[in-house]
Amino acid sequence: MASSPAPSTGNYSILTAIVKFMREGETEYRHMGSMATIQVSTDIEKGEHFERMNGSRAKDFTWVRTKSQTITLGMEEFVPDNIAIWALGSVGSPDGIIEIMSESEVVGALRIIGTNEIGVRLQWDYPRVSFTPSGSMDLLTDDPAVMEIEGEILISGGLFGWVTPDITDEVEYAGSPG
Secondary structure, eight states: OOOOSSSOGGGOOBOOEEEEEEETTOSSOEEOOOEEEEEEEEEEEEEEEEOOSSSSOOEEEEEEEEEEEEEEEEEOOOOHHHHHHHTTOEEOSTTOOEETTOOSOEEEEEEEEEOOSBSOOEEEEEEEEEEEEOSOOOSSOSSOOOEEEEEEEOOBTTBSOEEEEOOOSSOOOTTOOO
16 A cells, blocks of 8 residues: 555554564575564764853754664564574574574574555565564463564664565565465
8 A cells, every 4th residue: 555645544554564584694584473573763862062152052053973773573483593593592403403692693684574454564674683682581471472682773885774665566474484
């Protein structure tokens, strides 16, 4: 569904998506399965200048010192590749045994493909993200467990990433294997 000129209730979105990840050195994205949460945060640090010509100084100039983004994923599917990201490990054998804490970070490309029925479908591409575990994980639960990871979105080729709007022709739905 294409967006409409604002204001329009047709521009509201109820978002759903599939998430794919490709570790550095790999050549294909893999589906990460169902997510409990996908959250992106932006952090901007600004510099400020205050003029010194009067008794009370007034701000007359600001600039951006630093800019960064992080993404938090709440993974629900306990497959070896997802567990390895959460455990900072690698899948060390064909039977799926994970070597815990064998890596200091997990780096790769992340793709989030909108599958929502309401609102504009967007595809978010982040070519370089460094993931580490975030918080703790309950090993005894009454509800589906979640492995939370946080990724620092790193600049690559001068960009943090890009968003492609109105992805209608090549949308992959949650039930598709690819």
